[in-house]
Amino acid sequence: MTTHTTPPRIIVICGPTGTGKTAAAITTAQAIGAEIVSADSMQIYRYMDIGTAKPSLEEQSLIRHHLIDIVNPDEAFDARKYAVMAGDAIQSIMSRNRTVLVVGGTGLYIRALLHGLFTLENGDDRIRSRLKQKASLEGLDCLYAELKQCDPESANRIHPNDTYRIIRALEIFETTGIPMSELHQRHGFSTEIFAAGMIGLYRQKELLYERIDSRVDQMLQAGFIQEVQSLLDRGYSSTLKSMKSLGYRHMADHLEGRLPLSEAVPAMKRDTRRYAKRQMTWFRSEKNIQWIDAANTDAVKKAAEDYLAMNADT
Numbered sequence: 001m002t003t004h005t006t007p008p009r010i011i012v013i014c015g016p017t018g019t020g021k022t023a024a025a026i027t028t029a030q031a032i033g034a035e036i037v038s039a040d041s042m043q044i045y046r047y048m049d050i051g052t053a054k055p056s057l058e059e060q061s062l063i064r065h066h067l068i069d070i071v072n073p074d075e076a077f078d079a080r081k082y083a084v085m086a087g088d089a090i091q092s093i094m095s096r097n098r099t100v101l102v103v104g105g106t107g108l109y110i111r112a113l114l115h116g117l118f119t120l121e122n123g124d125d126r127i128r129s130r131l132k133q134k135a136s137l138e139g140l141d142c143l144y145a146e147l148k149q150c151d152p153e154s155a156n157r158i159h160p161n162d163t164y165r166i167i168r169a170l171e172i173f174e175t176t177g178i179p180m181s182e183l184h185q186r187h188g189f190s191t192e193i194f195a196a197g198m199i200g201l202y203r204q205k206e207l208l209y210e211r212i213d214s215r216v217d218q219m220l221q222a223g224f225i226q227e228v229q230s231l232l233d234r235g236y237s238s239t240l241k242s243m244k245s246l247g248y249r250h251m252a253d254h255l256e257g258r259l260p261l262s263e264a265v266p267a268m269k270r271d272t273r274r275y276a277k278r279q280m281t282w283f284r285s286e287k288n289i290q291w292i293d294a295a296n297t298d299a300v301k302k303a304a305e306d307y308l309a310m311n312a313d314t
Contacts, residue, residue: 007195010090010100011304012114014039015201016279017105017272018212020294022055024201025103026063031301032101032308035064035093037086039104039113042245044082045073047231050224051247053215066093073231073242083112090194099308102196107282116191127174131167146170151179157282159275161249164241197307200283201294208276213269216247220265225251232256246272 011034013025029036038044042052046069055065066089071077086109090100102110135143143166148155150173158165172180203211228251236243238252250268253259259267283289292299 007192008090008094008100009195009197009308010102011197011199011307012039012102012110013199013201013300014103014107014110014283014289015105015294016208016276016283017053018208018215018276019201019203020211021103021105021201022053022059024294024297024300025101026055026059027297028301028304029063029099029101032099032304034099034101034304035066037089037093037100037102038065038067039082039086039102039106039109041077041082041106041109042242043068043104044070044077045242046071047234047236048073048227048242048248050219050222050227051245051251053219073236074240079108079112080117082109083116086113087193101304105279107279107286111286114192114194114196116193124171124175127171128167131170135163135167140166143167143170147173151181153181154179157181157278159278161244163244197304198286198289199300199303200286200289200291201300202280202291203294209273212272212276216265216269216272219247225255225261228252229255246275 011028011032013021013028015021025036028034040052042048043054044067045052048054054068060068067082067086070085086102090102093100102113104110131143140161140163144155144158144160147158147166147169151169154169158169160166169180172178202208224247228248231243231248232238232252232255238244238249238256243249243252247268250259250264250271254261254264290303292303294300
C-alpha cells in the first residue's frame with residue numbers, strides 16, 4: 001500500500017515592486033503568528049538597504065525575518081541556493097510551530113522554492129568563459145541578440161542588461177541544443193515541495209507607477225546616492241551582478257561620471273516601472289493566485305487566515 005505525504009503548507013505573498021508587500025506581510029504575520037521568509041533577490045545582500053526597500057530594523061523587530069543580509073554584494077547567489085536556504089529556514093520555523101509567510105517579488109525564487117528547478121548536467125566552463133569574453137569584447141548587446149535568435153521566449157523574460165542570465169541561457173542552448181525556455185516547459189514545475197496559499201498583491205497601474213516614482217524620490221532623500229558611494233568605497237565594482245541591479249546601476253553610472261543625475265533619476269523610475277510590468281506578467285502566468293488590492297490589508301489577512309483554517313485538519 002502506497003502512502004502519500006502531504007507537502008508542508010505555507011503562505012506566499014507576492015506581487016510587483018512598489019505594491020506594499022512589506023506592510024501587508026507584517027500585518028498579516030502578526031495576525032497569524034508567522035515568521036517571514038524573504039523572496040527578494042536583492043534583499044539578500046548586505047550593505048544594500050535603501051535601494052532594495054529592505055524592511056527597516058524596526059519592521060524586522062516586529063516580525064522575525066529570514067534570508068535578509070545573508071551574502072556580500074560580490075558573492076555568487078542564485079535561485080537554486082535560495083531554494084535550499086529558504087527550505088532550511090522553513091523547516092526551522094515549522095519546528096517551532098510557527099506559520100511560514102514567504103514574501104517577495106522574485107518570481108523565480110518562489111517557483112524554485114515551491115517546485116524545484118530542472119537540473120542541467122554537464123555545464124561547460126569553456127563555453128561560459130568564451131561567452132563572457134565575447135560579452136567583454138563585443139558588448140552584451142551582441143549576446144542578447146544571439147539569445148533572441150535561439151531562444152526568443154527566454155530573451156523576452158531576461159533583461160537586456162542581465163549578463164549572468166543571458167550567458168546562462170546561451171550556455172544551456174550551446175550545451176544541450178535545446179532552448180532554456182523549452183527545458184523549463186519540459187520540467188513543468190509540477191513537483192509540489194510546499195503546498196502554498198498564494199496571495200498576489202496589486203495596485204491599479206497608474207497608482208502603482210505613482211508609488212514607484214514617489215519611492216525613488218524617497219530613496220534619494222534617505223541617502224541612496226550615499227549608499228551606492230559607500231558600496232563603491234568598500235571596493236564593490238559597478239560591474240558586479242548586484243551593482244547592475246535596478247537603481248544601483250543608475251546611481252553608479254552617475255557617480256562614475258557616465259550619466260548626469262538629471263538623467264539617472266528618470267531612467268531609474270522608468271526602468272523600475274518596466275520591471276514591475278515584467279513582474280506582473282510573470283505572476284499572472286502562475287496558477288492559483290488569489291489577487292487582492294494591496295490597500296485592503298484586512299482582505300490579505302483574511303485570505304491567509306482562511307487558507308490556514310481550510311487546511312487545519314488536512
